[in-house]
Structures are given as C-alpha cells and as structure tokens.
Amino acid sequence: MPSVSPLSEGEGEGQAHQIEVTRFGQPEPLKVAPEDVLTFPEGLVGLDHLRLFVLLDDERVTPCRWLQSIDEPDLSFLVVDPRLVDPSYAPDLPGGELWSIISLRQPPEQSTANLLAPVVIDALGRTGRQVVLRDLGYSLRHPISSLGDDAVAADSPEAADDARTSA
Amino acid sequence: MLVLQRRAGQSIKIGDAIEVVVLEVSGEHVRLGIEAPRDIRVLRHELLEELTQENRQAALPSDSGTLGPLLGSLRRRS
Numbered sequence: 001m002p003s004v005s006p007l008s009e010g011e012g013e014g015q016a017h018q019i020e021v022t023r024f025g026q027p028e029p030l031k032v033a034p035e036d037v038l039t040f041p042e043g044l045v046g047l048d049h050l051r052l053f054v055l056l057d058d059e060r061v062t063p064c065r066w067l068q069s070i071d072e073p074d075l076s077f078l079v080v081d082p083r084l085v086d087p088s089y090a091p092d093l094p095g096g097e098l099w100s101i102i103s104l105r106q107p108p109e110q111s112t113a114n115l116l117a118p119v120v121i122d123a124l125g126r127t128g129r130q131v132v133l134r135d136l137g138y139s140l141r142h143p144i145s146s147l148g149d150d151a152v153a154a155d156s157p158e159a160a161d162d163a164r165t166s167a
Numbered sequence: 168m169l170v171l172q173r174r175a176g177q178s179i180k181i182g183d184a185i186e187v188v189v190l191e192v193s194g195e196h197v198r199l200g201i202e203a204p205r206d207i208r209v210l211r212h213e214l215l216e217e218l219t220q221e222n223r224q225a226a227l228p229s230d231s232g233t234l235g236p237l238l239g240s241l242r243r244r245s
Contacts, residue, residue, distance in 0.1 A: 046219025063245040103225040108237040
C-alpha cells in the first residue's frame with residue numbers, strides 16, 4: 001500500500017512529499033518538490049477529497065502526462081493537451097494551462113478524453129481546478145482516435161437550455 | 168428538507184451569495200435562473216453524476232501497458 005511521508009513539517013504548501021506510485025504495474029518512488037505541488041481547492045468532480053497533485057512528464061506516455069494524486073498515490077490520471085484531441089478546442093475560459101483527463105477503455109483506441117470538464121492550471125502553476133464548461137457543445141467522452149470526426153456531445157438535448165447568462 | 172412554494176418571478180436566497188429565481192413554469196418544466204459565485208459549481212444533478220463516474224473511471228490507469236496505439240495516434244498529432 002503506497003503511503004505519503006511528509007519530508008518536512010507543516011501542511012500543504014511548502015512541503016515536499018515522498019510517495020510511491022505504480023506505473024505499468026511496477027512501483028516507483030517519487031519525490032515531489034514543494035514548488036511542484038498543485039493545490040486543487042475543490043478537488044476533482046466527485047473526488048473532492050483529492051486536493052494535492054503533481055503534473056508529471058513521462059517519456060513512456062508522451063505526449064500525455066500524469067496528473068498524480070499526492071493524497072492517494074494509488075490514483076493517477078492520464079491527461080493530454082485537449083487541442084491534440086480537438087484542434088479547434090477553444091473554450092471560453094479566462095486563461096491557464098488546459099489538460100483533458102483521458103478515460104482508458106479496451107481496446108485502447110476507444111479511449112476518450114473529457115473535453116467538457118478540463119483541468120485548468122493557473123499561470124503560476126500552483127493551483128488547479130476541474131472546470132465544467134458552460135458550453136455543452138464539448139463532450140464528456142470525446143473519442144481520441146477519431147481525428148477529423150466531429151464528435152457529438154454526449155449530453156442530453158436539454159443541455160442547450162442551460163446557458164448561463166451573466167448579469 | 169425545506170419546502171417552499173414560489174411563483175414565476177419569485178426567488179429564494181441561499182446565504183448571501185446565491186439566488187435561485189423561478190423564471191418560468193410550463194407544464195412539467197420549471198426554468199430556473201441561478202446567481203452564484205463562479206467558484207461554486209452549479210450543475211444538473213445528472214451531469215454531476217456523469218462527471219463523477221467519468222472521473223472515477225479515469226483514475227487508476229493501471230493497465231497502461233497497452234497504451235501503445237493510443238499514444239501513437241496522439242504523437243502523430245503533436
């Protein structure tokens with residue numbers, strides 16, 4: 001069972017973490033420097049207890065990266081630049097770095113990316129949020145291997161009725 | 168559960184920052200307008216459940232030894 005061992009005193013920010021993660025079935029030690037810790041104040045949707053993450057490069061999964069949970073080292077998410085999945089992806093967001101969470105399926109070619117609720121990391125690289133777009137034209141399960149296909153939003157028709165007008 | 172009766176055009180306040188307005192009642196459908204701070208997620212319940220399910224499914228890509236074809240497809244685009 002992987003465990004979290006704080007290397008210094010204190011909570012959250014400013015703390016290094018030594019964790020053990022599993023990659024391709026093998027345990028791997030991972031030390032996360034304090035400046036690499038991403039805080040998600042609201043967690044992920046439905047997983048709101050996951051507050052601390054790190055975004056990891058891994059040449060074995062290029063161009064994807066791992067969004068690795070520090071709270072639960074067993075949990076990691078494969079994420080990808082959404083524009084690789086949908087070149088026209090341009091959600092109405094104030095800024096920050098965008099990542100889409102991939103849901104792996106079998107066979108792997110049927111895996112999908114979540115374009116409706118991207119992970120947005122602030123410009124300083126300190127804070128992350130999973131933002132649910134109000135533009136419901138983006139799909140929760142966008143096929144990755146259908147480049148050129150226009151994926152249809154997996155949402156119900158009433159979705160279009162949910163536009164939020166700003167006062 | 169608190170139960171309140173409201174007509175179209177009337178609203179309720181939840182704390183200081185959230186207001187729910189009944190915009191229109193038509194047959195079985197109620198249109199609601201919701202004012203809430205941006206950092207509060209306002210979602211249809213069904214969508215929240217779908218998002219939750221998707222996130223839980225996406226966690227733990229443990230069988231990532233079979234990622235080859237998927238990554239190959241993405242690498243050709245990057």
